[in-house]
Amino acid sequence: MGQIFLMENSLTGLLFLIACCFDSYRMAAVSLFCTAIATLSAYLFRFDSQNIVKGLYGFNAALIGQAMIFYFEVNGLVMVGAIIGSILSACMMEFFIRKKLPPFTFPFISITWILLALLKIGSVTTDRAPGPITDWHQIGFSDFAIPAHAFGQVIFQGHILAGILTVLGIYLESPNSAFYGIIATMVSVAIAYSEGQPETAIRGGLSSFNAVLSGIACAGDRVIDGFYMVIATIVSTYFFIFLLGYKFTTLTFPFVVSLWLVVSLKYLEKLIVKKYNIIFHPNTTLENESTSPLPIKITNDKISNTSNSITTLSRTSSFKNIQNPLSLSRSNSLTIFHTISSPTPQTQSKPIELEVINSFNIDSSSSVEIDIKNNEYLIESTLDSINNNNKTHSRNS
Incomplete structure (x- = not known):
């Protein structure tokens, strides 16, 4: 009931x-x-x-x-x-x-x-x-x-x-x-x-x-x-x-x-x-509103579940099950380093899906949140710096 x-x-x-x-x-x-x-x-x-x-x-x-x-x-x-x-x-x-x-x-x-x-x-x-x-x-x-x-x-x-x-x-x-x-x-x-x-x-x-x-x-x-x-x-x-x-x-x-x-x-x-990269996320903060926002975009909707595979984010998309906040400094590109502690034939062949619900703009002090379903993952920046105290995250699918 x-x-x-x-x-x-x-x-x-x-x-x-x-x-x-x-x-x-x-x-x-x-x-x-x-x-x-x-x-x-x-x-x-x-x-x-x-x-x-x-x-x-x-x-x-x-x-x-x-x-x-x-x-x-x-x-x-x-x-x-x-x-x-x-x-x-x-x-x-x-x-x-x-x-x-x-x-x-x-x-x-x-x-x-x-x-x-x-x-x-x-x-x-x-x-x-x-x-x-x-x-x-x-x-x-x-x-x-x-x-x-x-x-x-x-x-x-x-x-x-x-x-x-x-x-x-x-x-x-x-x-x-x-x-x-x-x-x-x-x-x-x-x-x-x-x-x-x-x-x-x-x-x-x-x-x-x-x-x-x-x-x-x-x-x-x-x-x-x-x-x-x-x-x-x-x-x-x-x-x-x-x-x-x-x-x-x-x-x-x-x-x-x-x-x-x-x-x-x-x-x-x-x-x-998806088309215009508009923000509807509640946790975005702007300390310096004079700074022009930089777009965060995603390259593809699936990341190969192979040890140490690398995917650069650069095409419009967004995320489901948002967790693990990251602080980003003047960067418009991210790289996901996906690691598996004990890979199996089943996990090796199964892709990890990033399902879209939001895409958004950030500036030098905005918050970005990402969650990848299944296993462990590491998130780091390809430009400038990301401060993340707990970069390794484990989540059961």
Whole structure:
């Protein structure tokens, strides 16, 4: 269940499950049951075991189970729909993974829409569904409750303690994500007030739960991640308001649309970085701004895994898994001396990949960070000097 908020942490998922109990034990039980069904289906269909362990096949099913209990009275037909929906969600997730597309909660959204339409056509009763999604008697005592309600609404919970547990679960795994989610909530609240949305809905978090997910999904250490968060929050909030005007069951569709937009923008960013050598790195410092920046570029994306092989960096590229900071003095060229302490036939023939996420400019006092996957490596300068106290670095791939 932790993956509902993009968290890969079992304790976080447990806190989310406990949070579900505040409004409905049935909802918690059915969401856990649907998660188990989807996970079992993934095992039976022999989907990737690592993805199963990460919970990627279960979180959409958990949301489907929660939605079924929220919208309908528990009966045999509803449970059959929840089981079928859980299996389909695992299959949809596998399709997106194989196509290398970001699904987010789209399997939950699309399957729930279909189930809502089919079950309503079948005249399934809703008069004994759980009560109001928000504990209205608690609204208004303080504005600090708004983010808690917004976090809770993602998993159909209106009780403020459920929201607090949800925030706590996210904070334990990623404080940065919790912070981004709270900021996104505040942005969405401002938009909702400006658009004249009902105050009870705003204070109950109904106008902000999509923004919470948008903020968490955009969380990062780069300055530009904050801009992505604002863009995603604005898009998701306005789209939610637009759909609500047509009495549309939005679920988390505004969040998914906003993140698909952000993913497209990040791809565009990557192309711009490659072509124009633009910096988006947060740790770059300029002590002497009058000095003209010098470009750091990369010769190729792969370095041969041969003892003492040398590659000079000179073609535009960038790095993944950035570690091992280096101080550079007036140098626009680097040489990587890659050494292997105990080479084997397997490591000798396997190249080391440098995957691109950034290229950037430096001046005489800027920081450069490089990480090469696998084995030991040494990084030195071909021009002037690099000061690096720990030049030899070992990393398990």
